Amino acid sequence: MDEEREKIPQTEAELEELVEKFEGKTRHLPGPAGQVIAAILVVMSLYHLWATNATIVTQIHRAVHLLFVLVLTFLLYPGWKDARTRIHAADVLLALASVVALGYILVDFNNFVYRSAIPNRLDMVFGVMTFLLVLEATRRAVGKALLFLVLAFIVYAFVGPHLPPPWTHRGYDLERLVGQLYVALEGLFGVPIGVSATFIILFTIYGSFLEQSGAGKFFVDLAFALTGRRRTGAGQAVTVASFLLGGPSGSGVATTVTVGAIAYPLLRKAGYDRESAGGLLSAGGIGAVISPPILGAAAFIIAEILKISYLEVLRMAVIPTVLYYLSIFMMIELDARRFGLRHVPIKAQNPWTLTVRYWYLLASLVLIPAFMLRGFTAIRAVLWTILLTWLTSYFRPETMLTPKKLVAALANGSKQVLNIAVTTAAAGIIVGVVNLTGLGLKLSDIIVSLAGESLILTLIYSAIALWILGLALPITATYIIAAVIVAPALIKLGVSELAAHMFIFY
Template sequence: MSEEIERLHQPAAEVSEEALKRAEEMIEQEEGVHNKFTGWLAALVALVAVVMSLFHLYTAYAIVRPEYLRAIHVAFVLFLTFLVFPVARRFRHRAMAWDWALAVAGVATAVYLIAGGDEFFDRSITPNDWDIVFGVGLVLLILEAMRRTTGWVLPIVTSCFLLYAFFGPYLPSPWTHKGYEIPRLVGHMYMTLEGIYGTAIAVSSSLIILFTIYGAFLQYSGAGKFYIDFSFSAMGGKPTGAGRTVTLASFLLGGPSGSGVATTVTLGAVAAPMLAKVGYSKEEAGGLLAAGGLGAIISPPVLGAAAFLIAEFLKISYLDVILMATIPTLLYYFALLLMVELDARKFGMKQVVLDKTETLWNLTKKFGFHFLSLVAIIVFMLLGFSPAACRAGCSSRPRRSSAGCRSSPGSRWCILKRSSTTSASR
């Protein structure tokens, strides 16, 4: 193992255009191809996204009928999805006439539901013609929205289940059943809280959106930069220091965000040059960064949005899910640390002294308040507050930036916009 000590004098490495293009492609694979508007269209999308975030922050405290909350949530998501995500790559960065038509149709399904009031839900067993039109339309809109954001696999699987409902009587045993007619399917999927507006939308409209807002607050408040700086300062100049830094930073960034791609891209721009200095090849560095980012999917408190669905489907508390997820998360990152130690000895990594601008203690004294929101969420849940109230409280309070100042109105606008567009992609 080489004992030569190399010093990194570049606190922020420049990222090439090719690397940025690859990072953008990775994000598009995860979240779908999306438009980048300018002018009044960009302002409109931003305004709708901000209104959506403010509405969900309001509903975290106010009492809103679940039927209306879920319908409005779906309407917001469909409107943003059809404007932000193009029908095909060749139509990027422009809103076509069919995009506007689909976006308005998505809002119309919610307006029709809310305007119908209690009578709408009372006739779920015997829907009328207009109910069927809007119900079938909503199903088709959701299938198209899924195709735009996730690709063809999920819409095809969903369509197979819908076709099974119609053609089940013609299948041999044991797959045969009596069959379902369109009015019965529409009544169940559109006019009750057991179909489209079921558990998944309930969790998305009450919990996932709030955690997304919270993650955006962390990003724009400087918490992400602090977590990276904290990891750099915590790890010394040993040959394993670079790998340890990536592992710790992935854990701190991935837990609150819940996004593996976002964690990998954010950390990769800073850590990739450092890993190259130590002696990692491009493949080894990419594998370590990807493995660290992948841990975000299983890391508390978000678990890639799965934690809320687990709690809702199993009828257990969210805090229990977090506690049960802690052990596999720690084992996962501990295994990464072991691999870092083994690779350093196997490949003869160089010893690198990280050029730290701040000591660990000074960083913690100045910016350690970024840890308080994570601690506050756990404490308030132990005191009996709901996860929604905890997240709304931590997201809506003024938050200082990494420079020690309060967030500006512009940054708050970006936070609310970013959180809603991220929710639409999920």
């Protein structure tokens, strides 16, 4: 057992290293370089908090967001294996190129915005430069699978006339692609990056405030206190802790690693074998991605695409989330009989004592929907929740967001959005190409035709396609692509828009 204990992460640094193994490795830079990057991260968070109450042209706000994201991605995500300990000249050049390419939009915006049909030579140069920068950022922060998929869609836009039916289309030259994907609000600066710039970053800042206030430890302690006195307590504690910790963060990997570092030895002592213990921890991590309030960032994208309230998306997510966790609890009970699980004494405080002491951390989980029920917009609701999380942290010394912790919360909030923001930028290119070429309608017709216009078969074929796509891509990218390709097929057969998009997500 001691040998197994040594194999799991024990320190915060080890936890972070394991998370980065699956979500992308970032540089850890001491000294002046690290301080400069931390300052940029803090400025990024402050800008987005300020922007919630400012009047900013949509495309300018999205361009500023992407500028921050690209600069920080090139400075934080190494381009090759031996570049983790320092920033190379190439990284600085790419960051500066990002400032130039996106700064060009800001400097000439009043004229730029009217040239989507006929971009000029500078538009072409900086448009192509931005595409290449986004592709390189995608390779670094997300992975090669999404990079190759974006390249495939771009090639498809060029070679349409040379393809056989039903894939053929008129074909588009570079000028049209730059106009559609760079100048207009149809590609890079479309809905996906817009959601990242207005909703997702606010929630990552909120999650970072919770983390710095010690809410994560409280959620785990509360879960073990509530469930640790039963024979199935270890498994149930993992599930409850994953829900409480993962819902606000939206990160399945981080939730699995954090809970696993504490719970894996307990699961083994209770009688779980390695595979079953790992499976239970993974199931909890998946629950973090599909649970309110973030749904792995998809909740905001669904609301924006369908032009509905974020609260409506949360309402639709309640039943699937409850069913998912009920199924996990049922499997835990079955495993108790299959493995002959035994009770493991867990040193935990009284749950009532914990709740009374840290009630304000638990209350923060319901503040966002509570504000929205009072008529607040999603942006205003999360903004007030961030403010109240900061103020209530002073209720106890151990949760107090001191100036140092506050700076760390602001910096980590922006750092955590980088991977998602790059994903939405890359997915925006795909969405732009799909809309330009009509590929979404073509594929929906193909799916419906293959299914013989049977709704059941269409759902099955769609699920298989989504499963294959999800094996290689992050959940956000998978949903965005499926929303423009698979959803039309389901809607064509009479499925409501919201039901179709929720089916795609789950």
